Amino acid sequence: MQQHGRLSVQGNKIVNECNQPVRLRGMSLYWSQWSPQYWTKDTLQWLRDDWKITVFRAPLGVEADMGGYMTSPEVAAAQTALVTTVVDAAIELGLYVIIDWHDHNAHLPEHTAAAMSFFDKMAKKYASHPNVLFEPWNEPVPELSWSDIKPYHEKLTSVIRAHTDNIVLISSQNWAQYVDISARDPVAGRNLAYSVHFYAGSQSHSATFQATCERALNLGVALFASEWGVCHWSGKGDLALDTANGWVDFFDKHYISDTAWSVNNKDEGCSALKPQTATSSGWTEDDLAESGGWYRNSLLQ
Secondary structure, X not given: OOOOXXXXXXXXXXXXXXXXXOOOEEEEEOOOOOOHHHOOHHHHHHHHHHOOOOEEEEEEEOOHHHOOHHHOHHHHHHHHHHHHHHHHHHHHHOOEEEEEEEOXXXXXXXXXXXXXXXXXXXXXXXXXXXXXXEEOOOOOOOOOOHHHHHHHHHHHHHHHHOOOOOOEEEOOXXXXXXXXXXXXXXXXXXXXXEEEEEEOOOHHHOHHHHHHHHHHHHOOOEEEEEEEEOOOOOOOOOOOHHHHHHHHHXXXXXXOEEEEEEEOOOOOOOOOEOOOOOOOOOOOHHHEOHHHHHHHHHHHO
């Protein structure tokens, strides 16, 4: 964080305090309600020191049917405490952090009200810290059009802007993939970038999606790959490492920052850790799943 200071958006790029394009690289934690053991300073310090990350994503699980933030006031308080733990750690460790409202149905009135309240508190609490980025809606479900999604982002951006000019990530249609449609009718405001989500092992997330991203860039919006993985979106099947390497080259070419999915030991393709890995830091090569070894090597290049 000391290297870049307060980030901003200029044209289709995120830039540092000296107005130079930056490309942050890092990892996403896993859903907060299911993997709290990695929502710790120790984990983040290890990722900073050993994996050389400069940014990480904190996906706050929201939906009540998944045991998330909206389950009860007690659960909301516990989940908020996890978020503040890792954001405070990011500030201390000099890392950037994305606070992600990890919701598929944020447009529903009760979800919107909860998100507005949550981000009002987070933006106010961390207004003076350039480390903190905000992602108010993880992935809209495919049934929603951009005209359904855009009003939510206008509301949430207004809430955040009451306290801070830090970067806000805007999600688009169909699991944050139709960024070119959003770019034709962008949310008004400053320091807004658009989330790009994909999984290299999914055929529909191939080179044609890179063309979608290039159309959005050519329309003048900045992109941030806040969730992507080397596996299929389901977590099953073989890893698509050649395709993933192509995506990293694409990020590098266009100064697109990224946080890969995910720091977890669940038995699925995109988990960075093997299921038997119980420690929250200090991992050896034997502790890393195939994807974790690839992520680490990619970050160290």
